[in-house]
Amino acid sequence: MxxxxxxxxxxxxxxxxxxRMFGARRVGQAGPLLTAIxxxxxxxxxxxxxxxxxxIVSTSLKESKFLFEYPPKWIPSPLYWGNYFHxxxxxxxxxxxxxxxxxxxxxxxxxxxxxxxAGYAFAKMQFPGKEVLFVFVIATLMIPFAAILIPLxxxxxxxxxxxxxxxxxxxxxxxxxxxxxxxxxxxxxxxDLENAARLDGSSEFTIYRRIILPLVKPAMVVLxxxxxxxxxxxxxxxxxxxxxxxxxxxxxxxxxQRGITVIDYGVFSAGAVMAMVPITIFFLLLQRQWIAGSLxxxxxx
Amino acid sequence: xxxxxxxxxxxxxxxxxxxxxxRLRLTPAEHRRLAHNYRLKRALTAYAFLAPNLIxxxxxxxxxxxxxxxxxxxxxxxxxxxxxxxxxxxxxxFKDPLALKSLKNSLEYALIAIPGxxxxxxxxxLFLRNVLRxxxxxxxxxxxxxxxxxxxxxxxxxFMVHPDFGALNLIARAIGGKPLxxxxxxxxxxPTIAMAEIWRGIGFWAVFWLAALIGLPAELYEAAxxxxxxxxxxxxxxxxxxxxxxxxxxxxxxxxxxxQIFDTVFVMTDGGPANSTxxxxxxxxxxxFTYGNVGYGATLSFVLLIVILLLTLALMRLLRGRRVx
Numbered sequence: 130m131x132x133x134x135x136x137x138x139x140x141x142x143x144x145x146x147x148x149r150m151f152g153a154r155r156v157g158q159a160g161p162l163l164t165a166i167x168x169x170x171x172x173x174x175x176x177x178x179x180x181x182x183x184x185i186v187s188t189s190l191k192e193s194k195f196l197f198e199y200p201p202k203w204i205p206s207p208l209y210w211g212n213y214f215h216x217x218x219x220x221x222x223x224x225x226x227x228x229x230x231x232x233x234x235x236x237x238x239x240x241x242x243x244x245x246x247a248g249y250a251f252a253k254m255q256f257p258g259k260e261v262l263f264v265f266v267i268a269t270l271m272i273p274f275a276a277i278l279i280p281l282x283x284x285x286x287x288x289x290x291x292x293x294x295x296x297x298x299x300x301x302x303x304x305x306x307x308x309x310x311x312x313x314x315x316x317x318x319x320x321d322l323e324n325a326a327r328l329d330g331s332s333e334f335t336i337y338r339r340i341i342l343p344l345v346k347p348a349m350v351v352l353x354x355x356x357x358x359x360x361x362x363x364x365x366x367x368x369x370x371x372x373x374x375x376x377x378x379x380x381x382x383x384x385x386q387r388g389i390t391v392i393d394y395g396v397f398s399a400g401a402v403m404a405m406v407p408i409t410i411f412f413l414l415l416q417r418q419w420i421a422g423s424l425x426x427x428x429x430x
Numbered sequence: 431x432x433x434x435x436x437x438x439x440x441x442x443x444x445x446x447x448x449x450x451x452x453r454l455r456l457t458p459a460e461h462r463r464l465a466h467n468y469r470l471k472r473a474l475t476a477y478a479f480l481a482p483n484l485i486x487x488x489x490x491x492x493x494x495x496x497x498x499x500x501x502x503x504x505x506x507x508x509x510x511x512x513x514x515x516x517x518x519x520x521x522x523x524f525k526d527p528l529a530l531k532s533l534k535n536s537l538e539y540a541l542i543a544i545p546g547x548x549x550x551x552x553x554x555x556l557f558l559r560n561v562l563r564x565x566x567x568x569x570x571x572x573x574x575x576x577x578x579x580x581x582x583x584x585x586x587x588x589f590m591v592h593p594d595f596g597a598l599n600l601i602a603r604a605i606g607g608k609p610l611x612x613x614x615x616x617x618x619x620x621p622t623i624a625m626a627e628i629w630r631g632i633g634f635w636a637v638f639w640l641a642a643l644i645g646l647p648a649e650l651y652e653a654a655x656x657x658x659x660x661x662x663x664x665x666x667x668x669x670x671x672x673x674x675x676x677x678x679x680x681x682x683x684x685x686x687x688x689x690q691i692f693d694t695v696f697v698m699t700d701g702g703p704a705n706s707t708x709x710x711x712x713x714x715x716x717x718x719f720t721y722g723n724v725g726y727g728a729t730l731s732f733v734l735l736i737v738i739l740l741l742t743l744a745l746m747r748l749l750r751g752r753r754v755x
Binding site (some may be wrong): 163166167168171172174177179180185197201242243244246249250251254256262269270271272273274277278279280281282284299300302305333337361362365368369379380381383384397398400404405409416417420 | 469472473475476477479480482483484486487489490491493494495497498501553554557558560561564566568569570571572573574575577578579580581582584585586587588589590594595597600603604629632633636637661686689690692693696697710711714715718719724727728731732734735738739742
């Protein structure tokens with residue numbers, strides 16, 4: 130009855146739940162009828178999830194004036210590439226992709242570094258105020274970002290960072306999720322290795338770098354994916370902090386193309402499709418970790 | 431305390447500096463001093479490890495929260511300096527129909543969207559649990575919309591519901607129905623935005639519930655199965671009670687997240703028609719960039735903070751209340 134993990138990869142965290150999710154199968158199997166119904170319903174669900182994407186790809190390949198014709202051509206012929214051409218020539222879309230990736234990757238890298246450090250301190254070190262600080266970190270979870278938008282805008286403006294990468298990279302670093310993830314993962318690691326290293330006279334930072342970091346790699350992949358996805362989507366803050374065309378990220382760049390009177394549906398549809406490309410590539414490369422990453426916050430309550 | 435003393439002999443001092451023979455001859459005073467130094471050094475190391483995160487929390491979370499309250503007692507500010515006006519903004523907010531409406535719209539949206547996405551996600555998760563072959567593909571397919579930036583979700587649904595070329599309206603016309611102006615009708619606009627968000631949320635919650643479902647103890651289900659219970663009975667009497675903490679935790683997450691709805695509103699309706707999709711965060715954004723009234727925006731921000739805090743604490747109380755019993 131038990132199915133072994135055919136991909137041969139280790140589960141992404143030491144979590145039993147995760148192992149069961151990706152590997153073993155529960156006993157008490159569904160009957161053939163139920164299985165058939167399940168497949169039917171799931172295929173419908175997948176179609177509902179994917180068809181809107183198909184439709185926007187299809188409209189992005191139509192000239193805007195043909196959008197209004199009825200009956201519609203679901204698959205346009207001939208394919209019209211002008212919307213994409215406009216996207217890359219009329220607006221600096223390549224720059225926006227670059228900005229999005231630069232900001233997302235920077236935030237992810239810094240978050241991974243800071244959160245593994247903090248997670249290690251909370252998991253393995255003794256210091257006065259540990260409980261208080263941890264409760265404080267939990268409490269920050271409840272602060273809605275939108276509520277601090279206005280002071281944050283003035284703070285960043287006061288620092289002269291509006292329209293810079295700093296404005297996009299620094300404020301998102303105040304996010305506590307990764308600390309929880311890293312703390313609970315590092316807590317589950319055995320103490321023997323680090324104690325042995327400590328006896329050899331290693332400093333805490335050496336222990337962190339040589340022993341802890343290699344061991345937390347699975348959790349880092351999960352946190353990395355989570356942070357990257359969150360940052361890639363980010364909209365409200367870049368919308369507030371960025372006003373120059375060249376500094377936009379993809380999301381704000383596309384959304385602010387709405388004209389006063391005319392809506393350029395071509396740029397909207399092509400932009401929406403192009404905004405999906407980088408993230409889809411990452412997703413296909415890291416599918417298992419990606420889904421686990423979106424769960425991590427949920428599982429580690 | 432015992433722990434510390436073992437630390438001193440085994441960990442605190444490198445063996446080279448204090449040979450084993452001398453270590454036993456430490457006077458109590460020396461012992462105390464070394465223990466104190468060791469603990470101090472250990473604490474400082476820990477603080478150094480926490481420092482990067484704490485600095486960012488302090489600068490980009492704590493100061494803004496304090497500041498937002500101070501701002502709420504001021505007026506003006508985007509161009510000129512602010513002016514102290516006391517509780518004027520607070521009084522104004524309770525008399526401002528748009529403030530009340532945007533708060534009401536946000537809550538109404540949350541009341542449609544949260545149950546919608548959580549229940550549909552649960553249904554998908556229950557079926558996903560039954561399939562083995564192709565499960566990874568189906569899971570990825572259902573999850574795919576979660577990857578899309580929320581702005582893109584908004585744009586996709588603009589194309590789905592447009593009165594002239596929206597896919598839903600084209601289908602409606604093909605089967606003889608009349609096209610609806612989803613985003614141009616006051617009664618339909620907010621539910622349409624909720625529909626777009628639900629569409630995206632299903633994948634997230636399906637995977638969320640699936641992880642929770644697979645973590646449940648299989649023995650209970652086998653026993654219930656042997657007793658001849660129906661699948662529905664097992665769901666209501668075993669799954670739901672066991673998932674209660676997870677459900678409440680999910681509700682906390684969903685409440686904090688959904689009350690801040692903005693991205694889809696911004697690209698789909700920008701608050702219209704007739705403010706029927708004005709939400710609290712949309713209004714905060716507008717007070718800053720259209721009306722230039724910082725103090726009033728800060729007051730609304732503080733209201734949002736309080737609403738989310740109260741709802742979260744209420745849900746957490748429910749969660750804790752159950753765990754004790």
